[in-house]
Amino acid sequence: MKPACPEKYSCTGKKKCKLIGRMPADQRLINKISGDRSLVNKTSGDRRAVGKILGNQRTVDKTLRDRSSIDKKPKNQRKVDKIPENPRSMDKMPVNRKSANKTPIDKISASFLHFVLALLMITFFLTGPASAVVVSGNTHLGVDVSEINPNPARPGEDLLIKINIQNAGDEPAENVIVGIEEIHPFIFKYSTSELYGSGTNTERNFQIEQIRQRSKVELSFYLRVDPEAESGIYQLEFTIKDKSGTSFSKRIPVRVEGNPDLVLSGTEILPVNEDNSSSRAIVPGQEFYLRTSVKNAGSGNAKNVRVMLNLNNSSPLIPLEDNVHFFENLSAGSSENLSFKLLLGSNADVKPYRIPLRITASNNTETFQIDKIQEIGINVLNRAQIDISSLKFDPEIPVKGQQASLTLRLENVGEGEARSVKARLEGLEGSGSTSAFLGRLDKDDDAPAVFTFTPGKTGDQNVTLLVEYEDDFGEHQVSENLTFNVKRQEGSVIPIVLGAVLVLTTVILYTKKKGKL
Known part of the structure; x- marks a missing residue:
């Protein structure tokens, strides 16, 4: 007399007890996976995987229903029962009850069930949520950002970043160490937490003795942004590890936006139609070029840059060409050359003059405006000849x-x-x-x-x-x-006349003396 099947199997007694007995263990595993569904649903990126798990579970349920129908004496089985028995052949054939009980449908269903269960386990453990949750035992550690102030960060200013270390698991996380990597342009100053009261931690590693299950701990990190940092998106990296062997890193993007600072440099005054030598002096009535460079000496990019002459009606300076120069973009550290051609009126007083140049621009987000005037001095002089x-x-x-x-x-x-x-x-x-x-x-x-x-x-x-x-x-x-x-020096007449008179006198005296003789 064969034992009857226990009532919990709901078996009709057609030698299916053993196979069906394996079902509750598998069902418990499936139920455990379903119980973890709430954790997986926390990450939007895993919703497709969850849908796939639910679809697979419906397949398993269908398999179980098919197995119950098999237990209810199929039509083919009834046909087999109607075949007349051959006692002799029946007696000679050895009976293997276990193999006789396993129909092809049973084998396919069992194989498919194990495949589905393996697939569900692989899907569950390999699917990583976007919030950097890492599972170690029954601890589920994750990191998220609660505050970045100011946002965007400013070069040369302080920066506060608050993060939450979450344990979504069922067991406490012990000896959790949170580290921050010092990456340019950020300079670590100190960190704080309510766990340690009003004290500060100047080390880059922060140790938390315990994070209870289903709870979180907030940490505040104070940093300074390098004054020379250029505008852009930079990464701050945090590392997390605990006693149980959990170890992972989390990169947090931080936008740094500097402000432009426009200055004029290398200014020259070059008179027209003269040599290329630079001078800060001109004369009334003279044409000249004012040549200079506008440089972005700030840490952020500038856009819609305008440099214009800001002369009043009483000025003796007259622009001879366009009095506005426009540059659509001027990145940090770059410069552009520009030139103005002017005439100094002929009636201008001889004295020093200032040429005002107005500069206007903004940063990329137009949250910072530049509107200033820089003056270029020239000296009006007079030239002697x-x-x-x-x-x-x-x-x-x-x-x-x-x-x-x-x-x-x-x-x-x-x-x-x-x-x-x-x-x-x-x-x-x-x-x-x-x-x-x-x-x-x-x-x-x-x-x-x-x-x-x-x-x-x-x-x-x-x-x-x-x-x-x-x-x-x-x-x-x-x-x-x-x-x-x-000219050559000419002879004197007087000596000649005197010489002639002397000769004549000598002759006369000689003649008179000879006549007396």
């Missing part, structure tokens, strides 16, 4: 060996004052004074330069007149080539 207004020799034609004088009148025909005016003759063959000092010559003033000399040779004489003076622009020297003639 020395010319020879007259030249006179005395005698008009110098004679070799005889003293002569040369009088030159030097005139200042410029707009500025000429100081320390002096002149000299070079290349003169003879002796005498070849230099003269005139001193100061104001506008339209003149003064004589007198040279006294004795020519040493006859014929054409080539000499060079050098005039040196100073004005507002510095020292100057002008030269002029002069040519004059020196």
Whole structure:
């Protein structure tokens, strides 16, 4: 007499007890997986995997229902029962009850059940949630960010980052160590937590003795952003490990946005139609170029940059070209050259002037505006100019060996004052004074330069007149080539007449004396 199947198997007694007995263990495993469904559902990225698990469970339920139908004496089985028995053949055939009880459908269902269970386990353990949850035993540690202040971070300023270390598991996490990696441009200062009261931790590793199950601990990290940091997105890396062997890292993106700072540098004043030498001085009535560079000396990018002349109506400066330069973008550390062409009115007073340049721009997000004026100083000066207004020799034609004088009148025909005016003759063959000092010559003033000399040779004489003076622009020297003639010294008439008279007197006296004899 075979034992009847226990009631918990709901078996009809067709030798299926053993196979069905295996079902509760599998069902308990499936139920455990289903019980963990709440943990998996915490991550949106795992919802597809959860749906797949539910679909697989429905397949398992269907398999169980099919197995129950098999237990209810299938039609084929009833047909088999109707076949007449052959006692002799039946007696000779050995009976293997276990193999007889396993139909092909039973084998396929069992294999499929084990495959589904293995697939569910692999899917559950390999699917990692987006919040960096790591499972070790019954602890489920994860990290999320609760605050970044300020956001975006600013170069040269402090930064506060608050993170939560969560244990979503069923057991406490022991000796959890949270570390922060110091990555440019962030400089770690200290960390705090309510676990340690008002104290601070200056070490980059923070130890938490215990995080209870289904709870979290908040940590605050204080950092400083490098003042030279450029705008961009940087990563802060946290490492977490505990006593049970859990170890993982979490990268948190932090946006750093610096502010632009625009300055003008390398400014030059270049008069038009003159050499390329730079000067900060011009004269009334002169055209000139103002050339400069606008540089972004800040830590953030600038956009919609405008540099414009900000002249008022009373200014003697007149723009001759566009008075606005525009740059769509100017990244941190870069610069752009620009040039303005201007005219200084001829009636401008001789004094220093300021040329105001207005600079406007914003950062990329337009949360920071630049609107400032930078002034470029120029000096308006007057230039002196020395010319020879007259030249006179005395005698008009110098004679070799005889003293002569040369009088030159030097005139200042410029707009500025000429100081320390002096002149000299070079290349003169003879002796005498070849230099003269005139001193100061104001506008339209003149003064004589007198040279006294004795020519040493006859014929054409080539000499060079050098005039040196100073004005507002510095020292100057002008030269002029002069040519004059020196004649030969002629004989005197008086000695000849006297000689003739003496000869004639001698002859007369001699004749008279001879006649007396």
